[in-house]
Amino acid sequence: AVVVVGSFNVDHVWRCDALPAPGATIAGQYHTGPGGKGFNQAIAAARGGAATTFLCALGEDAGGAMARELARQDGLTLNAEASDQPTGTGGIYVDSRGRNTIVIGAGANAALSVGFIEAQHALLASASVLLAQLESPMDTVEAALASARNAGVTTVLNAAPANAPTSISLLKLADILTPNETEFASLLARHVGERLEPDDVAATDGSTLHQLCRQLLPAGTVVITLGAVGAFVSHAEDQLRGDTQPYYRIAAEQAQTIDTTGAGDAFNGALVASLAHAPSAAFAQHVRFANRFAARSTEAEGAAASMPRLTPEG
Numbered sequence: 001a002v003v004v005v006g007s008f009n010v011d012h013v014w015r016c017d018a019l020p021a022p023g024a025t026i027a028g029q030y031h032t033g034p035g036g037k038g039f040n041q042a043i044a045a046a047r048g049g050a051a052t053t054f055l056c057a058l059g060e061d062a063g064g065a066m067a068r069e070l071a072r073q074d075g076l077t078l079n080a081e082a083s084d085q086p087t088g089t090g091g092i093y094v095d096s097r098g099r100n101t102i103v104i105g106a107g108a109n110a111a112l113s114v115g116f117i118e119a120q121h122a123l124l125a126s127a128s129v130l131l132a133q134l135e136s137p138m139d140t141v142e143a144a145l146a147s148a149r150n151a152g153v154t155t156v157l158n159a160a161p162a163n164a165p166t167s168i169s170l171l172k173l174a175d176i177l178t179p180n181e182t183e184f185a186s187l188l189a190r191h192v193g194e195r196l197e198p199d200d201v202a203a204t205d206g207s208t209l210h211q212l213c214r215q216l217l218p219a220g221t222v223v224i225t226l227g228a229v230g231a232f233v234s235h236a237e238d239q240l241r242g243d244t245q246p247y248y249r250i251a252a253e254q255a256q257t258i259d260t261t262g263a264g265d266a267f268n269g270a271l272v273a274s275l276a277h278a279p280s281a282a283f284a285q286h287v288r289f290a291n292r293f294a295a296r297s298t299e300a301e302g303a304a305a306s307m308p309r310l311t312p313e314g
């Protein structure tokens with residue numbers, strides 16, 4: 001089974017011709033729907049075939065009710081800490097060129113407590129894989145990773161968003177770290193003292209990337225997602241996870257892409273679903289499934305809504 005710890009947001013989206021300037025009042029087409037990296041990844045894991053529990057914090061409001069109803073529809077078990085804060089929200093403007101401006105109201109997500117996570121110890125210990133991101137308080141994420149690690153559960157940390165504060169002690173609790181190019185560049189700047197532009201990551205040669213990954217997470221696996229290029233994998237030399245090579249790239253799958261929102265969330269959810277399904281399979285097989293699942297997710301609009309129903313068996 002999979003446990004995902006993280007955020008749920010109600011996203012409010014306005015499509016407008018141009019992003020509003022300060023002081024302006026403009027018209028836009030509105031829609032609303034679920035968001036939050038944690039929720040998107042939990043939905044992906046569930047649709048990827050894993051028995052999945054999502055640990056989060058919700059307000060006692062319409063947003064919280066939306067989370068419970070959507071989880072129910074996807075067979076996702078939701079274990080929510082009740083918060084006196086409002087359920088998390090995102091305010092998103094998207095212009096005609098697809099550029100966006102986003103404000104997040106963390107609300108209840110910022111109140112997800114260490115105590116609540118510690119009370120879930122038996123659930124965490126019974127899982128095969130734990131997946132967390134950085135849209136929850138750092139001490140809560142750290143408590144979840146530590147609890148899983150102590151129980152021998154495989155820990156996966158999606159180090160997103162890129163501007164989240166991270167510590168080496170937090171990173172070390174991850175067996176598998178899954179940054180995108182921007183997040184990888186920011187982790188390198190912060191923890192390795194190396195400058196690499198996000199746009200240059202995909203074109204950097206494998207042995208150089210591998211050396212950087214080894215400095216960032218000496219004892220674990222780093223998977224860098226490279227958008228339409230695919231993914232780069234780097235293992236610790238004594239911990240190849242069933243692979244024959246310590247580092248390699250796996251090309252993305254072809255897709256009729258219309259919206260890449262949530263592609264990284266799709267990749268992470270699918271990766272843990274595959275790990276839970278076949279723990280002793282070669283790691284490359286999990287990455288191929290995650291690429292396939294994420295490519296399919298770009299063929300529909302939205303984040304959680306665009307997750308395909310696609311399991312490792314096919």
Ligand code: ADP
Pocket residue numbers: 180181224225226227228229230231252253254255257260261262263264265267290291292294295298
């Ligand atoms: P994020 O959404 O965090 O920016 P990426 O852009 O790196 O993450 O995308 C995550 C994964 O989604 C990639 O590793 C790849 O498997 C898949 N993906 C993203 N964009 C495309 C695309 N245009 N075509 C096919 N697969 C894609």
